[in-house]
Amino acid sequence: MTSTVKNAEINPEILSFGEPVYARVCEHIRQDILSGKLEAGFRLKIHGLCQRYNVSQMPIREALQQLQGEGLIVIEPNRGAYVRRVDEHFIKNMYDIRGAIDALLARLGIPNLTDESLEKILEIQERYEEFAHAKDTNVFLTINKQFHHEFYMLADNPEALQIMERQWGLIDTLRAKYGFGPTRLIEIMSEHRELLEAYEHRNIALAERIARDHCEKAKIDLLQQIRDKKGFDKKEDRP
Amino acid sequence: MTSTVKNAEINPEILSFGEPVYARVCEHIRQDILSGKLEAGFRLKIHGLCQRYNVSQMPIREALQQLQGEGLIVIEPNRGAYVRRVDEHFIKNMYDIRGAIDALLARLGIPNLTDESLEKILEIQERYEEFAHAKDTNVFLTINKQFHHEFYMLADNPEALQIMERQWGLIDTLRAKYGFGPTRLIEIMSEHRELLEAYEHRNIALAERIARDHCEKAKIDLLQQIRDKKGFDKKEDRP
């Protein structure tokens, strides 16, 4: 082999696996956005990302294009890329959509409900209640995701799951940042219990209503948290 | 300026505007997929696209990444890109999702309903009925889109609109290919009339139900059309 290695050392963490660099970089940036390390509105300069990941521009550019397709960032041609900015409208709209989707998934899922899945959900719920007093937002978000994931699985509609997950990450990011209202954690617990009961009784109409209300209340709570803590919608880099 | 032009002529249709090439190529491929020119499963080889658009690989690759983010194509690392394959499950799932979203938009939109918007919708509906006997699927799809677009606007939830439009294009492509069932066009007309009436009376619950049923019937019709005309799910290029 007559390979002419003329490039300097490459970040082994990025190159490591057989996966292409652009895929790895894409995943990395996505996580940085969803974890809140890269805040909404943050300007993503290609050169900066090149240094950060120690690779050339092209894999970076490809990663950014994919993230734009996913809606996590916005690329203005010849001007640059920014982490998508979210406003109260976006939050309201996403919760409304989620309410509709969750209701749908209840309708689709209840006919497929088995005793095993019911038990599994109950188990998650109990773990949830265990941590209810801990007040650790991230632990909550994780268990919460597991809880709803079980319902989603029952419905057997991966497209709905994918559509929601694609953008819902941004909402979870906000929730991690602003937390829950003082009484919200207790309310969530009982709302989940109610939902579980509706499933147990195979009461589709009731489950739909509870799922929608659940989202509605979560929406109100998050918006309230944001208004309380303020600091929202500051530090602009570019409109 | 000491520019050293060493590249051959560039396709002026692609380069023309101030828009970057990758954006133009992206739009072009997207249209080719949605219009059915590039069928589901079609292998998108970079070199082939380079020749087709007479540009180098990089803009092509960036365009493909974005389309993958949008979900229109699938890129298997180191193996290639394919137009997303759709199966009956996908169709069923998308119609279910659309039913839920349309119901939501009815609920959100009715409170915002004005006489002007009502009149505009009625106008579209009349144009619809005018063309009902023409049996031109594409004309139908266009007018149909206008009809529903008005309802979507009332709801003031651009995220829902965007989420739907992103993937719904693939369904319209199938509809354009397989057409409507013999009695379906008449049914659509009356279903739209019913929906319009429910809006007129500001009957949210009724409008929700009609919107969902409308999607349910459309789903059944499309699946039937596909089964009838066969030829579906053939000509594979790669799993």
Place this chain on the structure above:
DNA sequence: CCATCTCATATTGTATACAATATATAAAAA
């Protein structure tokens, strides 16, 4: 005849050079 290996070819992936565009700074004119 079948399985496996080798090697040529095709295709995708990455780095780099350079071009095009936007942004910022400073000088000139009003």
Place this chain on the structure above:
DNA sequence: TTTTTATATATTGTATACAATATGAGATGG
């Protein structure tokens, strides 16, 4: 002082060379 213009710098966009990987055909061994 304000506005405009010129110029330099920074940043994005494109083409090309080359590297890495996958694919397929023929050879080799069982």
